[in-house]
Amino acid sequence: MPPAIELSKLTKTYGSRRGLTELTLDVQPGEVFGYLGPNGAGKSTTIRLLLDLIRPTSGTARVLGRDPGADAVDLHCRIGYLAGDFVVDGRQRAGECLTFLGNLRGGVPAARIVELADRLELDLSARIKSLSKGNRQKVGLVQAFMHRPELLILDEPTSGLDPLVQQTFLELVAEARQDGRTVFMSSHIMSEVEAVADRVAIIREGRLVTLDTVADLRARSHVQVRITFGKPVRAAEFAGLAGVRDLVVQGQVLECGLDGTPDALIKAAARHTVTGLRADTQDLEELFHGYYAGHAGRQAASHVE
Known part of the structure; x- marks a missing residue:
């Protein structure tokens, strides 16, 4: 057919x-x-x-x-x-x-x-x-x-x-x-x-x-993670971990984006006392607008002499 x-x-x-x-x-x-x-x-x-x-x-x-x-x-x-x-x-x-x-x-x-x-x-x-x-x-x-x-x-x-x-x-x-x-x-x-x-x-x-x-678009969406620890942690412990991006550490609170498996981040966090954990999945509406922004950015870059 x-x-x-x-x-x-x-x-x-x-x-x-x-x-x-x-x-x-x-x-x-x-x-x-x-x-x-x-x-x-x-x-x-x-x-x-x-x-x-x-x-x-x-x-x-x-x-x-x-x-x-x-x-x-x-x-x-x-x-x-x-x-x-x-x-x-x-x-x-x-x-x-x-x-x-x-x-x-x-x-x-x-x-x-x-x-x-x-x-x-x-x-x-x-x-x-x-x-x-x-x-x-x-x-x-x-x-x-x-x-x-x-x-x-x-x-x-x-x-x-x-x-x-x-x-x-x-x-x-x-x-x-x-x-x-x-x-x-x-x-x-x-x-x-x-x-x-x-x-x-x-x-x-x-x-x-x-x-x-x-289904594949949804699988490509990333997760925004917020971890609260019992004591302040150092950003260097988490920087460069597989899947971790846009890392921000302020005292006892870590926030980052996560692509793929959370295994490396969870193992690193487990070395400390974790008092709070939140993970928000990016919805497809955000992903959809991300394609617009990414496409617009590439077009702008292509016009730079």
């Missing part, structure tokens, strides 16, 4: 500005794929290329084994898409709008629309122009999920949603994966995809920064 999405050196330029630079990645069938980056990183550009809303400057894209340009009509029937700026006719009632969109796709059972609306707490009788941003986003989510598409392409899907509805959305994503469907989810919030994504790509300024599983 071919990848659900396959990109090879995909590039899009806007005059002198590059929106995407030689992006190469693949998304496997049945996978939940998190596509992360700050605003303006190139996430929406990628999605528009996948849907043939814009054409690439160079490189290739395959979606469900097909060419997005040559096979757009067929592909659009098999894809559920939520735009980052979802807009529909505000004069319609939410239910009328969803029924109309369902009919464009060959018909969606009314019970399916009602089921999704109930789960997302969407009032189908309300006129769209009277809805808040969060409730309009719910309309967008229902229309993306309602026809049970093979591939869901979601651009900032939880924008404007309250935390309880965000949780319902994540449940819908997990259910789609259980059904063997593929989800490509763009976001600038790491925690939004951490609970459901199998793999994550991080993009910045149109370039791929990293591509890895959530």
Whole structure:
């Protein structure tokens, strides 16, 4: 079975500005794929290329084994898409709008629309122009999920949603994966995809920064350690220990970052009376922003003469 999405050196330029630079990645069938980056990183550009809303400057894209340009009509029937700026006719009632969109796709059972609306707490009788941003986003989510598409392409899907509805959305994503469907989810919030994504790509300024599983990203996160001793200790005893970095010792308190095994640090600490120990794992949100900072730092260094 071919990848659900396959990109090879995909590039899009806007005059002198590059929106995407030689992006190469693949998304496997049945996978939940998190596509992360700050605003303006190139996430929406990628999605528009996948849907043939814009054409690439160079490189290739395959979606469900097909060419997005040559096979757009067929592909659009098999894809559920939520735009980052979802807009529909505000004069319609939410239910009328969803029924109309369902009919464009060959018909969606009314019970399916009602089921999704109930789960997302969407009032189908309300006129769209009277809805808040969060409730309009719910309309967008229902229309993306309602026809049970093979591939869901979601651009900032939880924008404007309250935390309880965000949780319902994540449940819908997990259910789609259980059904063997593929989800490509763009976001600038790491925690939004951490609970459901199998793999994550991080993009910045149109370039791929990293591509890895959530489990491996989590394994790369470091630990911040604080040890309190019964008497003051010397920093020299702990400096240079395997895995220890950013060491600070002030009297009886030692603080440091720890990468990898804590064995050397624990053995050195055990030579003293330890009265307190705290270890805080770096969360993936911090790791995510660390990739931004590291990438920005490398770019700045490359411009220094």
